[in-house]
Amino acid sequence: MSEPQAGTVDYAALVRRLEVLEAESEIRKIQARYMYLCDTPLPEYAVADDAARIELILALYTEDAIWEGVGEYYDGQFGQAVGKAAIRRHFEAFWGQKKDPELILNCHYLTSEQIHVHADGQNADGQWVHMQPWLFSDGKALLRSSRLNNLFRKGADGHWKIARTRTENVFIAPLSPTWASDYPSKSVVMKP
Template identity: 70%
Template sequence: MTERDMIEALLRRVEILEAEAEIRRIQARYMFLCDTPCPEYGVRDDAHRVDLIMELYAEDAVWEGVGEYYDGQFGRAEGHAAIRRHFEGFWGRKQDPSLLLNAHYLTSEQIHVDGDDATGQWIHMQPWLFSDGTALLRSSRLNNAFRRTDGGWRITRTRTENVFVAPLTENFAESFPTTSVLMRP
């Protein structure tokens, strides 16, 4: 192998590592923005939260819940406008009991980069705590797709499939924040 070939091979490897790192940040940021209370500094309200989430998506992206449990619950949204409506519907409706805490934990990561396209798989867990003291633990498999654009990597597909939903004991968590201190300057 010539020195030039070695340099080109190293450059390709660095590009893949940089792509994986950016995709990892995008997926983690998406989950972070979906947490309740929203921990992102400077987020004024849920409409602003949705704007920030939409910056992560390509114009032609798809968001879908799949499998026997999520097909009817989440459905499929194709394109920026439909995905925006999906998120506006989630945060725009009054819930009773209200959601007090929702935190996403990602694990079992696999990212596969192929030029300007990539896929990523994760398993995520999330506790949900409600104002009436009820709580549940939800786990899903994520099989997402990404594309490199002029503005960087964007999500082209969010596909989530239920692994399980389990009730937690009443008042499962006895101390949790009403707002995130990360939101303060």
């Protein structure tokens, strides 16, 4: 392929750059939506129950997706779930049972984003660091931080989905039971 002459526009290169920017934007939104749907209380208004929450999360994944915890701390805690049915069971174990103490606050904060759209335009990877405070009904509280190294795939419909969620513990730190004094029992931020 010859080099474009001065003053001419390489439209193919511009289209490719636009496709990469659009892919990065969609991937960023998918990752943020996943984290948002994992927050407690759930900020997605009018979701009937945790089963509905799980279905919204699963809609972000490819059929053959993998969800896994890796590294010294998360290998034994989370393991690996392959395929949507296994990922559903993973989330049902977390939300599908009444727990004592109950998780009453969990909010995900994403940072250190890196998104790489591969040359084929159909696959991408993304890395983030996230932190999340946890507060339980018995007053126990902690701060967790993890690294994410996720894969994404563009579907036949032209939309991106999560092909792999891989999380590795950075740290877990106990927090004082009184670190949060005011928090909602139910989110209404998305209420129409």
